[in-house]
Amino acid sequence: MRLPTIPDLGELSGRRVLLRADLNVPLHGGEVSDDSRIREVVPTIRMLCEAGAGVTVCSHLGRPRGRPEAAFDMAPVRRRLGELAPDVELLENLRFDPGEEAGDPALAERLVAGHDLFVNDAFGACHRAHASIVGPPRLLPSAAGLLVLVEAAEILSLRRSPRRPFVVVLGGAKVADKLGVVEAVCAMADAVLVGGAMCFTFLAAAGHHIGDSLFDPDRLEDCRALLDGDLPLHLPEDLVGLGPGGRIGDPRAGGAVRQFGSDLPDGWLGADIGPGTAAFFADTIADAGTVFWNGPLGAFEDPRFAAGTNTVAEALAETRAHTVVGGGDSGAALVSLGLGGSVSHHSTGGGASLELLERGDLPGLIALRESAERLSLPTHEIDQRD
Ligand code: ADP
Ligand code: MG
Numbered sequence: 001m002r003l004p005t006i007p008d009l010g011e012l013s014g015r016r017v018l019l020r021a022d023l024n025v026p027l028h029g030g031e032v033s034d035d036s037r038i039r040e041v042v043p044t045i046r047m048l049c050e051a052g053a054g055v056t057v058c059s060h061l062g063r064p065r066g067r068p069e070a071a072f073d074m075a076p077v078r079r080r081l082g083e084l085a086p087d088v089e090l091l092e093n094l095r096f097d098p099g100e101e102a103g104d105p106a107l108a109e110r111l112v113a114g115h116d117l118f119v120n121d122a123f124g125a126c127h128r129a130h131a132s133i134v135g136p137p138r139l140l141p142s143a144a145g146l147l148v149l150v151e152a153a154e155i156l157s158l159r160r161s162p163r164r165p166f167v168v169v170l171g172g173a174k175v176a177d178k179l180g181v182v183e184a185v186c187a188m189a190d191a192v193l194v195g196g197a198m199c200f201t202f203l204a205a206a207g208h209h210i211g212d213s214l215f216d217p218d219r220l221e222d223c224r225a226l227l228d229g230d231l232p233l234h235l236p237e238d239l240v241g242l243g244p245g246g247r248i249g250d251p252r253a254g255g256a257v258r259q260f261g262s263d264l265p266d267g268w269l270g271a272d273i274g275p276g277t278a279a280f281f282a283d284t285i286a287d288a289g290t291v292f293w294n295g296p297l298g299a300f301e302d303p304r305f306a307a308g309t310n311t312v313a314e315a316l317a318e319t320r321a322h323t324v325v326g327g328g329d330s331g332a333a334l335v336s337l338g339l340g341g342s343v344s345h346h347s348t349g350g351g352a353s354l355e356l357l358e359r360g361d362l363p364g365l366i367a368l369r370e371s372a373e374r375l376s377l378p379t380h381e382i383d384q385r386d
Pocket of ligand 1 (some may be wrong): 174272295325350
């Protein structure tokens with residue numbers, strides 16, 4: 001894939017750059033509790049500033065509904081950014097304006113006012129055709145930032161030339177969000193290992209009893225079609241269930257915890273993959289050439305149901321395979337085990353990395369390429385890593 005890069009923008013000295021970043025960080029008690037997304041964009045800011053550009057940063061934060069909300073004020077992010085990259089301005093939360101999520105060109109016009117160039121380094125938002133992602137490239141000479149280049153190259157190389165066996169591990173909550181990805185990775189991977197709440201719609205489609213587990217009746221037919229397809233799809237063969245009266249996240253509410261095969265009795269909720277499945281997933285990861293992991297394999301925030309996710313995280317840390325992790329919750333699981341630094345690439349964008357893996361392109365990247373074409377700016381091949 002070719003993208004315009006910052007050097008393709010030419011002379012930067014004295015130019016005013018609008019930088020779209022993804023500074024959607026977790027906040028606790030009015031402070032940034034994990035500043036990784038801020039730190040990840042600092043190299044791009046530094047590159048622009050050292051070349052003599054003036055930089056205005058913009059980002060969304062949380063999910064305000066198109067109007068200002070104190071809980072999503074940028075002030076804590078601005079404080080942390082100021083420590084890491086002094087001398088840059090940070091605009092107010094983009095999602096305080098309903099035009100952001102609606103993709104309103106008028107908001108893009110207001111954002112670019114007073115700027116000469118646009119840089120998109122918000123990989124985690126590139127799968128959304130929001131105003132600040134697709135609008136500015138129609139108005140200004142535009143380029144991908146350093147983080148977008150690294151993130152996109154990582155995922156594209158998985159699509160193009162993964163070292164085999166290529167193993168994809170998918171978990172997390174909603175099957176509807178990830179069915180397209182399951183289908184796409186089944187065509188490229190040697191094994192697709194499915195756990196998390198999303199496995200229960202598949203298990204139900206395969207004719208198993210899933211008790212009171214989360215599942216999506218609207219996707220039953222789609223799951224059945226995938227299971228009929230002779231694909232490298234692996235479902236759990238054992239499960240950990242939470243019995244009647246129990247509540248996930250609340251051990252004191254009671255409720256028995258027990259292991260089962262692939263069927264759960266009525267009143268029981270599947271909350272984790274079982275130890276046999278976890279061992280099979282870990283062995284498959286150990287023998288892999290490349291692993292992509294998105295989504296916890298169980299309700300891991302509750303220690304009673306963290307074992308499957310922990311086993312997979314440890315296998316990922318130990319394997320000699322090239323390992324790529326996307327997804328806020330899978331990343332949090334790795335970090336909580338002290339394994340954050342042990343994977344080859346940890347994506348800042350869960351949704352964006354999944355969609356790029358599925359489709360091979362993203363609205364934010366398309367907008368940058370079209371911008372370069374329209375203005376006849378040079379571009380660079382970005383996915384040449386082997
Ligand atoms: P990610 O952020 O890594 O992409 P998701 O947001 O899709 O992952 O899903 C994460 C959530 O899924 C976690 O909060 C986890 O508790 C929940 N989850 C995983 N497995 C189960 C399960 N079997 N039952 C209920 N919730 C689950
Ligand atoms: Mg999540």
